Amino acid sequence: MNSAGYRSIADDWERRATIRTRPRRVLENDENLIYPLSRQPLVLGATFLDHCSQWRDFVLVQSFYKFINDVVIFETEIVDDVARRIAKNRFAVPFPLACRYDAMTIVVDEDYHALVALDFLQQAVAMTGIQPLDLPAQIELSRALPAAQALAPSHLRDAVGLIGVAIAENTVTHDVAAFAKDDSVKSSIRGMMADHLFDEGRHAQFWTRLVRLYWEAASPEDRDIIAHVLPTFLAHYLTNDLQKSFDLQLIEHLNVSASLRQALREEIDALDFPITRQHPMIGNITSFLHHSGLLQTPSVAHALSDYLPLAGRAA
Numbered sequence: 001m002n003s004a005g006y007r008s009i010a011d012d013w014e015r016r017a018t019i020r021t022r023p024r025r026v027l028e029n030d031e032n033l034i035y036p037l038s039r040q041p042l043v044l045g046a047t048f049l050d051h052c053s054q055w056r057d058f059v060l061v062q063s064f065y066k067f068i069n070d071v072v073i074f075e076t077e078i079v080d081d082v083a084r085r086i087a088k089n090r091f092a093v094p095f096p097l098a099c100r101y102d103a104m105t106i107v108v109d110e111d112y113h114a115l116v117a118l119d120f121l122q123q124a125v126a127m128t129g130i131q132p133l134d135l136p137a138q139i140e141l142s143r144a145l146p147a148a149q150a151l152a153p154s155h156l157r158d159a160v161g162l163i164g165v166a167i168a169e170n171t172v173t174h175d176v177a178a179f180a181k182d183d184s185v186k187s188s189i190r191g192m193m194a195d196h197l198f199d200e201g202r203h204a205q206f207w208t209r210l211v212r213l214y215w216e217a218a219s220p221e222d223r224d225i226i227a228h229v230l231p232t233f234l235a236h237y238l239t240n241d242l243q244k245s246f247d248l249q250l251i252e253h254l255n256v257s258a259s260l261r262q263a264l265r266e267e268i269d270a271l272d273f274p275i276t277r278q279h280p281m282i283g284n285i286t287s288f289l290h291h292s293g294l295l296q297t298p299s300v301a302h303a304l305s306d307y308l309p310l311a312g313r314a315a
Helices: 010-016 046-051 053-087 097-128 140-149 154-180 187-217 220-237 241-252 258-270 282-292 298-303
Strands: none
Touching (some): 046 258, 097 187, 140 154, 154 220, 220 298
16 A cells, blocks of 8 residues: 555644633533524424424523534444544455554544543533433444445445445535534534634545545445445435434423424424435445545446436536
C-alpha cells in the first residue's frame, strides 16, 4: 500500500482537538429547549399540538436521551472498534504507521465525545428529574454494517466495515451541524454539538483519505464485490425504522386517552422517509464516494444508481 500521498491529521489534532482545548460545559436551567422541535416529528403532529402539548418537554427530554444513547453507541461500539483495530494493526487491511497513529487520535476523540454525552445525560436527569425510558440497544449503523458484511467474503469484511464507518462519519457532520445552529436549543447543548462538529470534520477527512488509500490498492475483483454490497448497507443505514419504534414507545408513556394514543400512533405510522435520491443524507454520501475514489469505479456507480443524483454518477 503506497502511502506517499497520505496527509496525516496529527498536527491538526495536537492544535485543535476538543479534548485538549475545551472546558466542561454545564447545562443551563433556562427556557430554551433541550432538543430541537424539528428533530422530533411526534411533537409537530396535529394531534399532539392540539391535545398533548403539556407532554412536549417530556418527549423532548426523552428524545435527547435517545440522541445521547445513539452517540455513545456510534462512538464507542462502532467507530472506536474499527479505529482501534486499525491503530493496533489488528485490521484485515494493514495500514502504514502514520495512518495507525491518526486512527488512535480518532479513538481518543470518540471516547471523549461519549464521555461528554454521558455527562450531559447525567446533568439532564438531575435538572429535569425525568428518568430515561429503556433506550435502544442499536442504531441504524449497528444493523447496516453486519448486513453488508454478511454478503462479503471473509477477507473483505473489514474493508466493508471501513467504508461503512467512513460513510457514517461523513454524514454525521451534516446532522450535527444542523443541531449546533438551532437557536431554540440551550446554549451548552449547541456548544457540545459545535465541539463535536469541530472534531468530526477532521474525522471525515481521515476516513475519506483512508478509504482512498485502500481503494487505490484494492483489486478490481474486490472493488466489484464491495460495490455489490453497498446498496444493502445504504438500505439499512438510511431507514427511519428505529426512530419510528422509539416514537411509538414514547406514545405509550403519555398519560392520554386511548383514542388520543391511537391517533398519535397513526400519525407516526403515516410518516414515511423513502430512501431515494432526495434523502437528506444522499448529498453527503455522494460527496464522500467522489472524494474517496469509489464513485470513479463503474461497478460502484452502477450498483448505487438508484440512490445517486444524476450529477454524481460516473460517466
